[in-house]
Amino acid sequence: MTPATSLKQNGLVPVLGMSAVIVAVNAWLQPSFFDASSIASNLASLAPLILVSVAQAIVILNRELDLSMGAGVSLLNCLLASFAPYSLGGVPGQLAATLGVALLLGATNGVLVAVLGLPSLIATFATSALWFGGALAIMPQPGGAVGEAIGDAYYATVAGVPVPLLVIAGAMALWMLVSRHRVGRWIVVTGSSPAAVFQAGISLIRVRLGAYLLAWFFVFLSAVAISAQTLSGDARLAQSYTLGSIAACVIGGISLRGGKGSPWGALLGAVVLGVIGNVIYFAGIPSSWQEFTKGLIVVGALGFIVFEQRTAR
Amino acid sequence: MLIGVLLALFAIGQMVLPGFIGSAQIANQLKIAAFLGLFGLCQTVVIATGGQGLDLSVGAVATLGAFVGTSTLALTDGNTAAAILVATAAGLLAGSLNGLGIAGLGVPPLVATLASASVIDGGLVLAVSQLHPAIAASPALVSIAALTSAGVPNILIVWGALTVAALWFLHSFWGVRLRATGSNPVTAYLSGTNTRFFRGLAYALSGGIAGLSGALLTGYVSQAFLGLGNAYVLTSVVVAAIGGVALEGGRAPYLGVVCAAVIMTVLISLLTALQMAEAGRQIILGSTLLAFLLLDRILKWV
Amino acid sequence: MTSAERIAGVEEGVASVPILDLKGVGKRFAGIVALEGIDLELRSGEVLGLLGANGSGKSTLSRIIAGETRADQGRVLIAGRALTRASPRVAAGLGVVIAHQHPSLPPHLPVWESLFLGAEICTTGGFIDRRRARRDAIDILSWLGARVDPDALAGSLTAAGQQWVEIARAVSRKPRLLILDEPSAAMTGPEVAALFTSVRRLTAEGVGIIFISHRLHEVEELCGRIVVLRNGHHAGSWSTRGRLDVPRILQLMSGDREVRERTAPGQTLGESAVGDPVVGEALLEVSGLTSGTAVRGASLTLRRGEVLGIAGLQGQGQEELLEAIAACRPFEQGTLRVGGTEVRPRCPRDMIRRGICLVPNDRHRQGLFVDGDVGSNLGYVAVAADRRPWRLPPRALAAFVRTTIERLSIKTRGPRQAVDTLSGGNQQKIVVGKWLSIPFDVILLSDPTKGVDIHARTEIYELVQDLVAADRAAIVYASDVHELLLHCSRILVMYEGRITADLAGAAMNEDRIAAASFGQPAMDVVS
Incomplete structure (x- = not known):
């Protein structure tokens, strides 16, 4: 299979074009865009949305949805910010505990959807209220402090490569690994043809559960990334991520009907969404116009994708 | 069952907070419930047409209706009726665009309504900052939305009238076709129903009701402001789900949604009265929804 | 996948235990008998033809044997071991694999990969060994004589191509008992010939085969024994010795003497x-x-x-x-x-x-609106055809529903009964009867x-x-x-x-x- 057909099959062509255009526009408006420092800071601020979009992509490929991811990121952020500086053996212990909680949240969603058979749209909507309540319980007011080590590590470079890029690369490498593993294949195939998976003797329940657990590992990464930037806890920090991640997936050519698309699309979709903000800022659009312009661009992008998918059929 | 829950809530309220049941108290809660119930009607209609129906733009459309209502006709008592109509029309227009995208182009409802919400919100931010529109509600609007006559809140009469209209609509020939579209779009189409039209109609109606509710909300809080309707986006979905609107479509028991709206309002006010923090309220909200979903599931299995 | 392996797997079964042994198997769907009292035995190396009209229970029977659905009555023994759960995986573990008539292949997977879905060829740790899997897929496809591009997406194949992939999938599981459900329906002459060659090679290696087909000459060519089903019951079975008694089969399949007589040549x-x-x-x-x-x-x-x-x-x-x-x-x-x-x-x-x-x-x-009741289903066409949207359903509609229930003798407790609790026949009467509310030609x-x-x-x-x-x-x-x-x-x-x-x-x-x-x-x- 050539790379070109692979791109086409995964619906990546339009989003590739779109992200190229938007990056080019950004670079034109902001000549310093390709400076090392500028790239590093852009990556640092884009990483959390990218990671949570990849998480959402995994769930959507499985033909489910997760509306609790934004609240989940906030909850994990508050949790990280609430640890006393040297509790749990310092930063590694704190991260491990946060990861444990993340997987627990993912497992809860997975059990509700896969085992109990609740519609994911409404079930994860209910759990999002639970996570948000949990975050508020930990941190009624924004505050607390995330271990400085996390922030320092996030803004460091390894052999000249900024850490956020490494995190994103690591996450995508993990996905590549999983997608070559049989469980990863099952997750995607279940989305497009659950009947085939059942007839092949694979447990649909376990595959769906696995998809949620895997996705919430990426949610955990996103929470760490955003916490490293803010260095404090806020229960409302990531509210926009739930819908932002879904929008990124749709722009990235992932079908909400499951099975079609690739997390790479979600990554590019998140880049498009993130860079739009930059472009609007550097284009000197008055602040009162920014929201509206951004909304219009997003609608245009969505319309383009929908139109493209309809004509491709 | 929902009525039982409601009575139990009142009983608990009376036990822990003597004076929880009082005519003024109840009237007050029903006022709040009326708005929740109207937004619940939006979701009821939309979810009933199926196809993963959901309208996440009700908040933005309500805010739109509020500003359109207060600003287009520098609001005086004489203009109130016209202002409400214009607000409803604006909502209908926004809803029709949703319907066009969803039924005509096949955009998933979640994505389409979300996108339109972001455009409307952004547009309102722009309009407010550029045009500095009038935002005050006329005394007549305030009296419709916030005052009582002979002990009965006026808004309750409006809600009652709209409930009767909604029930009539949902059982009329169009309502039957609308629900049939959600129940089984293929059968409905093969039996001679223009399923696309009804799916689109549902979103238009939802927008219209949201616009109207927005205008009425202005009266309740006495002025329009950005983000006015946002609080209702998610609670309206919760209320519809608890009220027994099946997410797969086809069922639109609006009386259940009315009960659910009152229950939610009483529950929230009880929690507020008990000085429970936002965190606790969210958790109880989420658990209530989950409990209802699980109960529904268990009843289906038995 | 050498033939030695396959024979080794079968040898234990040869020791006088049949590969498949059904006793009194029955199954109902929503109260309607789909199968009742089916006894069946199959020995290794045998090709059994399963015949019957549409809806006679062939598919249900083969789905029970393949573990996709569970029998309500009776027992299913595979190589002497009982199949008690509805699990394709357990059945495959016992050596039973089915190639479906309408394969549900994942449309976005390449052929070589969909062939091994659920039985992936993996390196240690469960990672898919793409090179070996692709090579094995090519081996199996060429062993079968199937001309299918191993890299094509399963969704892009013709019906015949998908059928080949489904058969290859089944054969790759090294079955002791292979069920072929209408494998040749979409195939051309040379393809059918290739399929038959493969089937003969499999039986020579001791695999038992259940062959379902509407094409009687194929059954005649391939099967040593046939079983005829009618309305979920065992209607007859015998060894064919290379010749089919076609009139007898047709008579057993229809079971309706009246039809046979009235449509006999000369007095149709x-x-x-x-x-x-x-x-x-x-x-x-x-x-x-x-x-x-x-x-x-x-x-x-x-x-x-x-x-x-x-x-x-x-x-x-x-x-x-x-x-x-x-x-x-x-x-x-x-x-x-x-x-x-x-x-x-x-x-x-x-x-x-x-x-x-x-x-x-x-x-x-x-x-049907499966979640609706008898009345709303019967009345829907009238509702959809009315040009006055503001109307509430009038009394005439209820009257229509009542008279139609009577006219078509629909067995129901009344218009409020949920349609999914009715039998298939009564449901079908509703689907026909709803049109009686409007004029049509x-x-x-x-x-x-x-x-x-x-x-x-x-x-x-x-x-x-x-x-x-x-x-x-x-x-x-x-x-x-x-x-x-x-x-x-x-x-x-x-x-x-x-x-x-x-x-x-x-x-x-x-x-x-x-x-x-x-x-x-x-x-x-x-x-």
């Missing part, structure tokens, strides 16, 4: 109808209708007072033809005249207003007696006759030829999307239909 129903010339003007004229790949230039004329039957093998475009006429699928080329005026079908609503209504093929998916029925018991079948056809007698016309597609011979005044046969025969009078008999079903003017299928 069609012949008795010769005296009554079909009267009435043309209500419907179709010419050169093309829709997708299923219908390719079909033409027909339907006159008032006619019951026109459409026969043919399954999947020759019969359902699609009716759907295209009713505007439920695109009418791409050709012309359609309704009562002499040319119309361009746009949507079903359009055609309903012109007096053409369709009883669709799949009553659950296309005909033509009713198209797509396999209206599928999964319907014999009594309700008769009643449904009686209703059709009544309607036609009242100056209307009907087109019926049924998968059961005997039904058509009994109830139609003229029969068209479809083959590969075209009408290949127009039979009436003496020409309307089983032999002619069978010949035309294979696209040939005269082919000696029966003898």
Whole structure:
């Protein structure tokens, strides 16, 4: 299979074009865009949305949805910010505990959807209220402090490569690994043809559960990334991520009907969404116009994708 | 069952907070419930047409209706009726665009309504900052939305009238076709129903009701402001789900949604009265929804 | 996958324990008997032909053996071990694999990968060994003699290609018992020959095979023993010794002596109808209708007072033809005249207003609101046809529902009963009966007696006759030829999307239909 057909099959062509255009526009408006420092800071601020979009992509490929991811990121952020500086053996212990909680949240969603058979749209909507309540319980007011080590590590470079890029690369490498593993294949195939998976003797329940657990590992990464930037806890920090991640997936050519698309699309979709903000800022659009312009661009992008998918059929 | 829950809530309220049941108290809660119930009607209609129906733009459309209502006709008592109509029309227009995208182009409802919400919100931010529109509600609007006559809140009469209209609509020939579209779009189409039209109609109606509710909300809080309707986006979905609107479509028991709206309002006010923090309220909200979903599931299995 | 391995796996079973041993197996769906009291034994190296009309329980039986659904009664022993759960994985572990008639292959996976879904060839740690899996897939496909591109996406294959992948998938599991459900339905002559060679090689290695096919000559060529099912019951079984007793099979399959006698050569129903010339003007004229790949230039004329039957093998475009006429699928080329005026079908609503209504093929998916009650289903067409949206359902509608329940003798507790608690026959009566609320000229029925018991079948056809007698016309597609011979005044046969025969009078008999079903003017299928 050539790379070109692979791109086409995964619906990546339009989003590739779109992200190229938007990056080019950004670079034109902001000549310093390709400076090392500028790239590093852009990556640092884009990483959390990218990671949570990849998480959402995994769930959507499985033909489910997760509306609790934004609240989940906030909850994990508050949790990280609430640890006393040297509790749990310092930063590694704190991260491990946060990861444990993340997987627990993912497992809860997975059990509700896969085992109990609740519609994911409404079930994860209910759990999002639970996570948000949990975050508020930990941190009624924004505050607390995330271990400085996390922030320092996030803004460091390894052999000249900024850490956020490494995190994103690591996450995508993990996905590549999983997608070559049989469980990863099952997750995607279940989305497009659950009947085939059942007839092949694979447990649909376990595959769906696995998809949620895997996705919430990426949610955990996103929470760490955003916490490293803010260095404090806020229960409302990531509210926009739930819908932002879904929008990124749709722009990235992932079908909400499951099975079609690739997390790479979600990554590019998140880049498009993130860079739009930059472009609007550097284009000197008055602040009162920014929201509206951004909304219009997003609608245009969505319309383009929908139109493209309809004509491709 | 929902009525039982409601009575139990009142009983608990009376036990822990003597004076929880009082005519003024109840009237007050029903006022709040009326708005929740109207937004619940939006979701009821939309979810009933199926196809993963959901309208996440009700908040933005309500805010739109509020500003359109207060600003287009520098609001005086004489203009109130016209202002409400214009607000409803604006909502209908926004809803029709949703319907066009969803039924005509096949955009998933979640994505389409979300996108339109972001455009409307952004547009309102722009309009407010550029045009500095009038935002005050006329005394007549305030009296419709916030005052009582002979002990009965006026808004309750409006809600009652709209409930009767909604029930009539949902059982009329169009309502039957609308629900049939959600129940089984293929059968409905093969039996001679223009399923696309009804799916689109549902979103238009939802927008219209949201616009109207927005205008009425202005009266309740006495002025329009950005983000006015946002609080209702998610609670309206919760209320519809608890009220027994099946997410797969086809069922639109609006009386259940009315009960659910009152229950939610009483529950929230009880929690507020008990000085429970936002965190606790969210958790109880989420658990209530989950409990209802699980109960529904268990009843289906038995 | 060497043959030595496969024989080693089978050897233990050879020790006088049959590979498959069924005793008293029964299954009900929503109270309707799908299977009852089935006993069956199969030994290694044997090819068993499983025969029966549509809906006789072949598929249910093979799904039970393959562990996709559980039997309500009786026991299933595979190589002496009981299969108690509905789990394809457990059944495959015991050595039973099925190749489905309509494979559900994941459309976005390449062939080599979908072949091993659920039994991936992995390196340590569960990672898919792409090179080895692809090579093994190529090996199996070439062992079978299948010309399928291993890198093509499964969704892009032809029906025959998908069938090959499904068979390869089954064979790759190294089964002791392989169920082939209509494997040749979509295949051409050389492909069928290649398939048969593979089947013989498998049996030589000791694999037991259950072969399901409607093509009797294939069964004759391949099977040493046959079992005939009728309405979920065991109707007969014997060793064939290379010759099939076709009349006996047909008789056992239909089990309806009356049909056999009345359609016996020389005194067919069609012949008795010769005296009554079909009267009435043309209500419907179709010419050169093309829709997708299923219908390719079909033409027909339907006159008032006619019951026109459409026969043919399954999947020759019969359902699609009716759907295209009713505007439920695109009418791409050709012309359609309704009562002499040319119309361009746009949507079903359009055609309903012109007096053409369709009883669709799949009553659950296309005909009913499964979550609704009897009344709302029966009344829906009237609701959908009314041009006054503001009206609440009037009393007349309730009266219509009551009289229709009586007229069609629908067995129900009343209009409020949920339709999914009714039997298949009563559900089908509702799907037909809902059209009685509006005036119409033509009713198209797509396999209206599928999964319907014999009594309700008769009643449904009686209703059709009544309607036609009242100056209307009907087109019926049924998968059961005997039904058509009994109830139609003229029969068209479809083959590969075209009408290949127009039979009436003496020409309307089983032999002619069978010949035309294979696209040939005269082919000696029966003898």
